[in-house]
Amino acid sequence: MNTQAVKVIYKYEMLRAWNTILQSFASPVISTILYFVVFGSAIGSRIESVEGISYGAFIVPGLIMLALLTQSVSNASFGIYFPRFTGTMYETLSAPISFIEIVLGYVGAAATKSFIIGLIILVTAGFFVELKIAHPIWMLSFLILTCISFSLLGFIIGLWAESFEQLQLIPLLVITPLVFLGGSFYTIDMLPPAWQTVSLFNPVVYLVSGFRWSFYEVSDVSVELSLLMVLLFSVICLSIVWWMFKTGYRLKR
Template sequence: MNWTAIGAIYRFEMARFFRTLMQSFISPVISTSLYFVVFGAAIGSRIDQVEGVSYGAFIVPGLIMLSVITQAISNASFGIYFPKFIGTMYELLSAPISFLEIVLGFVGAAATKALFIGVVILGTAALFVDVTIQHPVAMVAFLLLTCTSFALLGFIIGIWAGNFEQLQLVPLLVVTPLIFLGGAFYSISMLPEIWQTVALFNPVVYLISGFRWSFYGLADVPVGLSLLAIAAFTALCLGVIWWIFRTGWRIRA
């Protein structure tokens, strides 16, 4: 394993993040505050508690998942797309490093950025509501798996995208609606029975349910099923990336 190459890619990507640290820090703080003003004040005044947890505290895991998923995809997709755009991808491919080392560098940096945003949002939420974490180890595990798996998805999107418009297509039209419909701001049990069944086909439901369980012990689906879903999604993304580098799809043309 060429740790020097992995470290070089990782440091390069993180340097871009730290150049805009204030923007990266202030933006999630403002966004989280606005969510609490809109959802916590407007909707929270009508919904006192959800399954024994105050509504403001109930939406915290969903807010974290919303930001972590979108940030992981955005950072990873732009990180690998930009070398394609300016032509430095060929230097990476001709360097004495394997595809695994390339993926570790880019995906590791994107996952780290998403994790940082998640911690910032958790700290901001704690200023508004009382946040309890009943299962801290499970919370960290779900957070790390989510950052990694969606950074892998972002890496795939960055390779697939042919322009900057396509870079935003999947996150805006597919991922964000799935998050909002995945129980980020409500419990699946609050839906009519038929829509509860439909919601179970949304993979994001399993992520948010498992993550919320780590906070309050509440889950819409079994926790083991949530872990299985995120593990299967990670394995699928790894398989797709292996196929991309094996065939050269979209990176050697």
């Protein structure tokens, strides 16, 4: 195991986030605060409680997931796309380093950044609504697993993309709609029956549901199923990354 390589990639990526601290940490936090102000206070004050929870508190897990998913994808995709774009990827490809070590370095750093953002948003939410975390260990587990799985997805996008436009394409056209339609701001039983069935094909539903359960013990699907889906998603993403490195897809000519 080339631990030195993992260490330097991780450190380098974290340093990049630190150098762009406003963009990396402040920006997602400000966006989330705006969501709290608009949905939690302005609109939320006119909405009755959901499942016995005030609307402001109800959307906290969904908002954290929204930030986590978009940040994980964006951090990881940019992290690996940038060396490809500048041509410095030659160094990683010519180094004695396996795909899993590259993943550990890049995805580990992207997931760490998202995790920090998630925690900051959680603390910030505490200033707006009364928070209750029924299962802290489950909450942390979902937080970490989500950061890892969606950082893996971002890593795939970063390896696949051949332009900055393509880099933005999947997050804009796929991730954001999935998150908004994944029960971040509602429970899926509020939807018409047909749309409830459609929602079950949205992996974000399982993430938000499991994560919300860890806070308020209310969920759209069972927590075991949520966990299983997150793990399955991670395994699928990891397999795709493995295939990309094995074949050199868009990495080696």
